Amino acid sequence: MRFGPAALSLSLALGLTASIGQADDRAPNPRAAMLISEGKSALAAGQPQKAIDAFEAALTVDPAHTPIYLDLAEAARREGLQGKAIRYYRDALKRDPENLAAISGEGEALVEKGAIEKARLNLSKLKSLCGNSCEEADELATAISRGPQPQVLRAEAVMPDAQVTQN
Template sequence: MRFAAPAAALAMVLAITASVGSGAERVSDPRAAALVAEGRAALAAGQPEKAVDAFEAALTVDPGDTGIVLELAEAARRNGLQGKAIRYYRSALARDPANLAALSGEGAALVEKGAVDKAKRNLARLQSMCGDGCAETRSLAAAIAKGPQARVLTAEAVLPDATVTQQN
């Protein structure tokens, strides 16, 4: 019984210390920041494959940085890999469910893939979180208004009907 008060005080100090430590601003690794800058430059140069490589390397260096995951998702979208981009956006949303950029990006990727109804759900969430005036809401609304991308027809999809005739 005489240890109850000191134990409670110690538990309180540990709880406060833990909450202060987790609320601190996150500092990005400088190596990851250099790789992110390299990836952004590659995206600006129209080289999404190089950008993906740089962002994946940055994510390896600093796996806790949600911003890198968002950059990787954007590079995947520009590379035409909307499904992969959606997976990255959902990973960012699992880390931070209130991430407006991830919600908007996922919605835009969904529109590009043709899932406009799902994108409208993201738009509704964005409108409830930040209203119609924030940039993410306007961006997703514009993507929905533009509609899905036109499908690219491949040569395999247009193979001629093969008919076999027997020659005598």
């Protein structure tokens, strides 16, 4: 009898957690859908930071919609934030471990970071899930064969050393 309230609250918490994890095959909240379309148009216009802002707002409105994580990851990759993109892909994979787009996207982000061996593991996982004729596996194989792209040096990264001279 004394464990009744604790058991009830624990079962409610586990039920809520389980229901959030299973809700990715439904349509997003209408407000989230509006923010997602805003983010996709910003991404198409070449404004990844504006897209990230819209996708993060959509994620706040509807945290159970897994495709938002994929959109966030794509925007983060275009912004040059591969580590953040990998985290979003892994969040999507926690919700849906066999999401081919998330496995492929994570592999491509790993290639962009220079982690070719880890990307090859993703490729082998993709091939075991969908075979050799899968579009996601082909994209990842192409990215691996291309290899990591050289980093572009920005002007802010090369600042002259301050030298003090006496007059």
